[in-house]
Amino acid sequence: GIQVEQSPPDLILQEGANSTLRCNFSDSVNNLQWFHQNPWGQLINLFYIPSGTKQNGRLSATTVATERYSLLYISSSQTTDSGVYFCAVFNKFYFGSGTKLNVKP
Template sequence: GIQVEQSPPDLILQEGANSTLRCNFSDSVNNLQWFHQNPWGQLINLFYIPSGTKQNGRLSATTVATERYSLLYISSSQTTDSGVYFCAVEPSTGGFKTIFGAGTRLFVKA
């Protein structure tokens, strides 16, 4: 099946710093989403981005489907950005399944 790899696995930032999270996938996908899991376990939809670039406040994401990767940018990080960031894809040949990467655990220090 499709492999979804996220890097880095762990990241510690000073408040105000910028960061880039990467998601590589091994096969073609119909869809790609970025989620933020807060400390209470809730998965929050950040972006639905099968291709192109989107921005929402301090967050932006870019997916280059032909090269099988997506990037999530966090600018001017805040302590509330802490948590785990997941990339999830729907394989082109998978049929309605959303497959998750292992996540990037982010801690933003005050």
């Protein structure tokens, strides 16, 4: 099956810092999404981005399908950004292992 690898596994930021999260996948995909799982367990849709670039406020994402990776950018991080970020490909419903982000005030 498709391998989905996320890096880094853990990230600690000072409030206001920027960060880049990476998702590598081992085969071509027709559906890639980024999610934020907040401390209460709720999965929040961030981006549906099988290719190209999208922006939503302080967040943006880029998927380069031909090179099999996707990036999630978080600018001016806030404490509410804390939680786990998952990349998922839905050819066959593979989730990465996640990046656990902790933003300190």
